[in-house]
Amino acid sequence: MNNKEVLDLYSDYLISSFGQTTATGMAGMLKGSLSHDRIQRSLSKERYGSADLWSAVKPHVRKIESIEGLLIIDDSIAEKPYTDENEIICWHWDHTKQRSVKGINFVSVVYHNQSLTLPVGYQLIAKTEEYVDAKDGKTKRRCPKTKNDYFRELLAQSVKNAIPFKYVVADTWFASAENMRFVKETVKKDFVLPLKNNRKVARTLADKQAGRYVRVDALPLEVNTLQPAYLEGVEFPLHLVKQIFTNDDGSTGILYLVTSDLTLLYDGITTIYQKRWNIEPYHKSLKQNAGLERSPTQTVTTQSNHFFAALCAYIKLELLKSSSHLNHFALRSKLYLKAIQTAYEALSLLHPPRLAA
Numbered sequence: 001m002n003n004k005e006v007l008d009l010y011s012d013y014l015i016s017s018f019g020q021t022t023a024t025g026m027a028g029m030l031k032g033s034l035s036h037d038r039i040q041r042s043l044s045k046e047r048y049g050s051a052d053l054w055s056a057v058k059p060h061v062r063k064i065e066s067i068e069g070l071l072i073i074d075d076s077i078a079e080k081p082y083t084d085e086n087e088i089i090c091w092h093w094d095h096t097k098q099r100s101v102k103g104i105n106f107v108s109v110v111y112h113n114q115s116l117t118l119p120v121g122y123q124l125i126a127k128t129e130e131y132v133d134a135k136d137g138k139t140k141r142r143c144p145k146t147k148n149d150y151f152r153e154l155l156a157q158s159v160k161n162a163i164p165f166k167y168v169v170a171d172t173w174f175a176s177a178e179n180m181r182f183v184k185e186t187v188k189k190d191f192v193l194p195l196k197n198n199r200k201v202a203r204t205l206a207d208k209q210a211g212r213y214v215r216v217d218a219l220p221l222e223v224n225t226l227q228p229a230y231l232e233g234v235e236f237p238l239h240l241v242k243q244i245f246t247n248d249d250g251s252t253g254i255l256y257l258v259t260s261d262l263t264l265l266y267d268g269i270t271t272i273y274q275k276r277w278n279i280e281p282y283h284k285s286l287k288q289n290a291g292l293e294r295s296p297t298q299t300v301t302t303q304s305n306h307f308f309a310a311l312c313a314y315i316k317l318e319l320l321k322s323s324s325h326l327n328h329f330a331l332r333s334k335l336y337l338k339a340i341q342t343a344y345e346a347l348s349l350l351h352p353p354r355l356a357a
Contacts, residue, residue, distance in 0.1 A: 006034065006042035007305065011312035014291035018336060021291045021306075040302075047301050048308040050121045050154075054161055057118050057315055061111055061163060069113035069165040071158055072276055073151050073174060075125075076283040078292045078307075079103040086300055087126045090141050095173075103293075104307065107147055109154040110279055111163055116318055117278045119311055121157050123150040124304060148174060152182050159187055167261070169276040172196050177233030180260065184236060190261040192273045197256070201240065202230040216240070216256050224266045229258060241266050282314065285328040290314040 013026040023039040080089050080103040092105040105125040110117050127141035151174050158165070168183050168191045175193040183191045195201075197217040202208035208230035221227055221242040229240035239262055243255040259269050286292045290313035295306040317328045324331065 001034070003042040003045050006039060007048070007309055008312065009034070010039065010043070011290075011309045011316065014294075014310055014313040015289070015316060015332070016335060017291060017294070018339070019294070020296060021294050022296060043297065043302045043305045044299065045301075047304050049304075050123065050157065052308065053122060053311055054120060054157075056312060057120060058161070060315065060319060061118055061120060064114045064116055064118075065111075065164050066113055067164045067166055069111055069163070070272070070275055071109055071120075071155065071163070071165045071168045072112055072117075072279045073107065073109045073154060073168065073170045074276075074279045074283075075105060075107040075147055075173070077101055077103045077105050078287055080293065083296070083303075084298065086303075087128050087141070088124050088300055088303060090127050092125065104303070106307070107150045107154065108279070108282070109158055110282055111158075111165070112275055112278050116322060117282050118315060118318060119282070120161065120163060121154045122311065123154060124307065125150075148176055148179055151179055155183065155187060165189065167192055167272055169193065169273055171276070175199075175258075177231055180231070180234050184260045190259065192257055192259045192261075192264075192269055194273070195240075195256040195258055197254075199256070200232065203228065205230060205237070208232075217254070221256075226266060231258075236260065237262065239264065239269070241269050243270050281328075285317060286310055286314050289317055289328045289332050 009030070010026060013029055014021055016029065017025060019025075023036045023043065026039050027034055027036040077092050077094055079101055081101075083089050083102075085102070088104055089102065091100045091102050093099075094101045107123045107125070108119050109121040111120045125143050125147065127143045129142050129144055130139055131142060132138070133140050151170070155168065166189065168187075168189060170193060172194050175195060180191060180193065183189055195216050197215070199216050200213035201216050201219070202213050203219070207213070213232065219227065221240070223242055223244055225241070227240040229238045231238065238258040238260060240256065240258050243257060245253050245255060247253055257269055257273050264272070290310040292307065292310040295303070297303045297306050317331060320331055321327055326334065
């Protein structure tokens with residue numbers, strides 16, 4: 001059995017396990033058919049990456065691909081608070097928590113089509129450079145590239161892999177002028193991206209040429225209308241819309257969206273951007289159902305390979321979702337119930353003593 005076959009079994013183990021995932025635990029599950037040392041060597045040998053992910057997922061993407069497909073790019077953090085710090089497990093700013101957290105920061109590009117969301121590329125944020133912070137004098141880590149650099153690299157690789165898609169969507173972090181130009185002018189595709197409230201736009205080409213920009217939240221925009229817009233650093237025109245939405249707590253929020261596709265109407269723009277949220281269940285399932293955060297691995301290679309195996313586990317769950325019509329959590333609940341039933345049957349064979357009431 002080669003290393004990739006062992007890693008494939010390891011991804012099955014990640015789906016099946018409901019606690020910490022270790023080489024010892026996997027060896028026990030396989031009843032000794034693979035030793036702990038053999039599993040550990042497979043995780044430590046070669047370091048898998050985005051190209052290996054594409055090789056694994058490519059046949060499944062080809063079955064669902066169409067020009068109506070969507071590429072979604074976003075980042076997330078797999079928290080590892082108790083693991084020793086290294087170049088991939090380090091401190092990152094979490095904008096959802098408004099504080100730094102310790103863990104693995106990663107950027108993913110997923111392909112969404114026909115109700116399936118499959119990862120087709122990823123990049124771990126490796127902070128390989130050390131520097132002294134001028135503010136506090138402390139030695140800190142940084143990555144030689146930005147997440148926006150990886151946005152463009154992952155998008156370029158997706159094009160090279162001949163993945164058909166019509167639009168790119170992402171959150172405000174990736175809505176830079178450089179990324180917009182890259183999507184429209186280099187990749188020759190369109191985007192739907194959100195703008196921060198303080199992003200400055202010009203309403204006409206004449207305003208842009210004269211440098212008359214205003215904050216987007218100062219524009220008298222009406223819902224269900226299109227507003228021509230021009231951004232600094234972006235030469236081509238955009239359409240801007242204002243969307244009002246209701247949060248889970250009943251409060252309302254405002255979202256400003258721009259697109260490079262001037263044929264889209266308001267409903268088309270908001271519908272396409274709504275599909276961006278398909279990456280959130282991907283992040284959630286990767287962490288909770290595919291064992292991403294449940295490994296005590298200690299080296300960069302084993303941690304990277306565990307991450308890769310978790311991606312493979314997610315893909316298996318997503319494909320099972322399609323065939324079983326059960327979501328990832330329902331599938332795992334089914335496995336958990338079976339595990340409890342098996343444990344109960346094993347206990348019954350031991351004839352446990354009955355205690356008086």
